[in-house]
Structure formats: structure tokens, C-alpha cells
Amino acid sequence: MSGRILMLHTGGTIGMERSPQGYRPMTRFSAIVPQHMATLSGLPDYDLIELAPLIDSANLLPSHWARIARTLRTHWNQYDGFVILHGTDTLAWTASALSFMFQSADRPIILTGAQIPLLEPRSDALANLGTALILASSPANRGVTIFFGGVLLQGNRSTKSSSTDFQAFSSPNAAPLARAGISLPSQLPAPPTGPMPNTHIDTLDDHAVTVLTVYPGLCATQIEALTQAPALRGLILCSYGTGNLPDADPSLLQALARAVESGIVVVNRTQCAQGSVVHGTYATSSTLERIGIISASDMTLEAAFAKLHILLALHRDPQQVRVQFRIPLCGEMS
Template sequence: MGRVLILHTGGTIGCRASSEGHKPDPEFARLLRRRLADSGEPELPEFDVIELHTLIDSANLTPAHWAQIAGLLVIHWQDYDGFLVLHGTDTMAYSAAALSFMLPGQDKPVIFTGSQIPLSERRSDGLDNVINGLHLCQRPGLAEVCIYFNGRLLRGNRTTKLKATELDAFASPNHPPLGVAGIRLEPEPDLLLPPTPLCFRIPEFDPEAVTVLSLYPGISARAARALLDDEGVRGAVMLSFGVGNPPDANTELMQVLAAAVERGQVIVNRTHCLYGKVDQGTYATGNSLNRIGVTPGGDLTLEAAFAKLHYLLAMETDPGRVRELMRRPLRGEMSA
């Protein structure tokens, strides 16, 4: 029987109702132990619980929190067989993606989970997520960052939050689930990343380094310039139409994008669509982005594209190197 570290970072699972809305429950660790003990679940691994000194409402997440979470896991890496990270659902996919890049050499599982209903409430989905997450944390051969939620094990950097209130909040649009809970919960071996020699790379993030530029019908060059003409911005995830098409008839907008690339900003093109991938050569409009040096983002989720670009810009100084690595799968986050 293995030993698991539960890292409570915040989120709905650890809240309790109050007159001002849900607030962190100061007795959450005790409640969690009691609910697990009363569950009657056999063969749960031994576990310890630690909490961040200041819990994170996931809407307040910053890139610095990614480094904080990863750093705590690395400190305890040799002491446990797996790690269960309790996290708010709103930005869970961002954090799971970011950690997948900061733990490029991994020999044990890191499972993110949480809940849509606090554990303190009768109908909470949190207990099931925690129980199955604990079992997955001692699963042989599982050595990557995942999200387990509502019966499905998903690759962390392939996951996005699709639903605000339903219990099946998460999906992996362009990659099959790594496992689905039934009578058994067995990950699909052929879908898993192989264990790799230990390697941890936790940079210092600049929260202003990456922005998101969402294209919409009638977008002005002025709107794009307001985001990109900032000396602190080193990269942008651009959300375009279909297979990666911009409104290239807006020549002033295209000039703004070209100027940004020319001064060394890395612009990664990701489609608004959840399913499918960017192919900048399919249409002439998309090919215009190839000519000015915009980087195609393939089938990256928004969360993975944002986290990967942040990570690479924190690790690399050469924009050309960042563009090269953005197009290459590093931790199973995109199709080759």
C-alpha cells in the first residue's frame, strides 16, 4: 500500500456556505479525514494533508501559484508514491497544464481534482473524486499530470473546463480519456506517457509576459495594438476562426500582428473551436499568418497554449527557440 500527499490549494471542495457566499472551511482537513474514514472505501492508501498558507480562489490564480504548487511537490517528491492536488475548477486546467511542463521528468502521478459542490454539503461530488484520485495516485505506470473528475481520467494539458455548474465539468476535446471509471478504474496503458528520469524545471514567471488576443468580427487594429504594444508582453495566444483564419482583409490589423512578430513577440495561433486544429495553410487567409511569422498552435487547448507559452518564455530568451518548441509536443499536450 502506497502513501499519498494531498495538497489542498483551495477551491470549492474546501469551502463552506456563509452569508457572503462560499468561503474556505478552516476545518477542511479534519472534515476530509472524517468523510474518507466514514466512506467504507477499502484499501485506501495512507495519506497526509498539507494546505497552502493562503488558499487560492482559483479565479485569483496567477502564474506564480504554479511555481508554488510545483515547488511543494518537488520538496516532498521522494517521500510519497503519488500526489493529489485539490484545486478550484475554474483554473484547474491551466495549473495542470503548467505543472506538466515544469515536471518534464516524472516517475509518479500528480492528479488534480476538486468538486463542483463543497465537501461540507450533502450532495458533494468531492468525496468520489478524492477517493478515486487517491487510488490513481498509487497506480503503477501512471507518471504524468492528470485531472480526475466525475469518473474520467484526463491528461492535464489536454483538458478544458466546459461546464460551469454540471458535475461533468471537464473534457479533453482532442484526446481520448486516459481512463473511465466503471467497475474498475484502469488507465489505458497505450495512452499513457512513459515514466522518465527525474527532471524538474520551475522558472520564475512574469505575469505580464503572455496575453490573449481574441479575434471577432469587426475587430480593430487599435484593439489588437492596445494588447500587443506593451513592453512587458513577450507573447500572445491568438484565438482565430475555423482552422486558424484571421480577417486578413483588415490590412491594418495584419500590420499590427506583423510588427509584433518583427519586434520579437511570439504569437501563437489557436482556433476558437474546441475540436480540430489550426492549419494555417488550408486557406489563403490563414496562409497570410505564415508569411508574417505567426506560430500555428495545432490542437492545443487555450489553457495548454497559455501555460506552455508562459513556461517557455520564462525558460528561454530566444523568440525563435520558443516558436520552435511551441510547435513541438513536449508532454503530450498536442498532436505531432
């Protein structure tokens, strides 16, 4: 290996500039970054490449994850670490997906970005990018992580929790891996290991998984309309508390049971930022277990969504997906 870091620019606020219509991607970003990075000392050597076309964070699709993964695999043996520049809106979703696609990564894959574009006053871009590069050059740091706002987080335990703060990401059910103060930590926690090697997935079906938030008044016809989509193979329910759904209307649970019987993998995740789904705490959640709905434990929505997508791409048998989903693959749940 060359001892260099590959910086992969996928899009996002960090590489945007002002226009009459608002921020838009700048065309000369790859030339501007080295000029700004030259103002910092002590950085490792790096190369910068850009995806073409760039991805607007809000337009991210699961199929983009396969595209990013292919780019990393193409350059894997040429670099000691990777820094991915990504739009903040869906950065945690991509970090979660890559964690399942690179479960046994022996080098760092660090995602970062900015709340304010690189060229704007008070931009947080250089601080995030400079530290991410240094962390990516450390042999003590492996696996998929997020560095943002001075904090290093496990990628598949993270979520965007603020649209305005420089510390935009948090890890509700897991402690941060490290905080960057005056000095950087020299000993980071060992990365979680999974039972499967790096997963080569060439394509992902953008429409295979959907999400339904449970709310007062949810009825069976709405579930049936959602689960009759031809491409749908997975459904994530965002339920109340420890995994509760309304059970006063039997037709609602019957609609979910029919979805499971049809081969749709249904996952139950709490709406709460902190805590876990525990089937059996209340009678309503016990019913879900009986009809074949599986618990997401304390996974973030991003991790549950990405994990379900990856497993559905690997397995045609819904029961095999259900079995694998319950197993912690790379530290995504407690």
C-alpha cells in the same frame, strides 16, 4: 519512498463552506477531510497539507504554478503519488502548466476538486477524492492527469466544459485515459514522454502572455494597444476555424507583423473546441505563417497558454521559443 500519497489542498470549492456572503474557504478543512475519508475503505495512506494562503480558483496567477511546483518538488522523494485539490475554474490551466514542469514525472500527479463543497448535501467531493487517491497509488499511472466525474483525462488535453455537470471536464481532441465504473482499470495508457526533463522554474511573470479573441470588427489599434504592454512577450490569438483572421484590412496584419518583429511570440489557436489550426488551408492563414505567427495545432487554450509561459521563462530568445513551441513536449498536441 514511504508508499504514501501526498494530498495538496490549494483551494477551491471542495474546501469551502457557506457564509452570509456566499461560499468561502473553511478554516478547519485539514481536520475535516480525514473524518470524511474514514467512511471509505480501501484507500491508500496519505498526508494532507494546505497551501497558505489558499488560492481562490478565479484569482489564480501563473506565478502560483511555480509555487505549487516548488511544493511538489520539496516532497517529491517522500511520496509515491500526489493528489492536488484545486478550484475547478482554473484546474485545467494548472494541470497543463504542471505537465510542462514535470514532463518526465515517474509517478502520478492527479488534480481533482468538486462542483459542490465537501460539507454540502449531494457533494461530489468524496467520489472524486477517493478515486483520485486510489489512482495515485497505482504504479501504472504516471504524469499529470485530471480525475473528475468518473473520468481520468490527460492534464494538458483537458478543459472545463460545464459549470453545472458533475462531469465538468472534457478532452476535446484526445480520448479519455480511463473511466471509473464498478471497477477501476488496471492498465492505463503509457504517459507521453517529452524531450526535456522536469523543468525547475522558480518564478513566472504573470503578465508575459495575453490572449486575444478574434471577432468581427477587430482592428489594428486594438492589437497595437495590447502588444505595447511593457511586460508582454507572448500573444495567443484565438482565431476562426482552422486558423483564419480577417485580411480585408491590411493594417491588422501589419500590426501583428510589427509585434512579431518586436520579439513577441504570436501563437494562432482556433476558437473551436475541436479541431486544429492548419496554416495554409485558406489564404488568410497562409499570410500569418509568412509573418512569423506559429500554429498551436490542436492544443487547448489552457495548454497553449501554459506552454508559452513555460518556454518564455526558459528562453530569452523569441526564435528559440518559436522552435520549441512547435515540438510536442509531453503529448499536448497530436
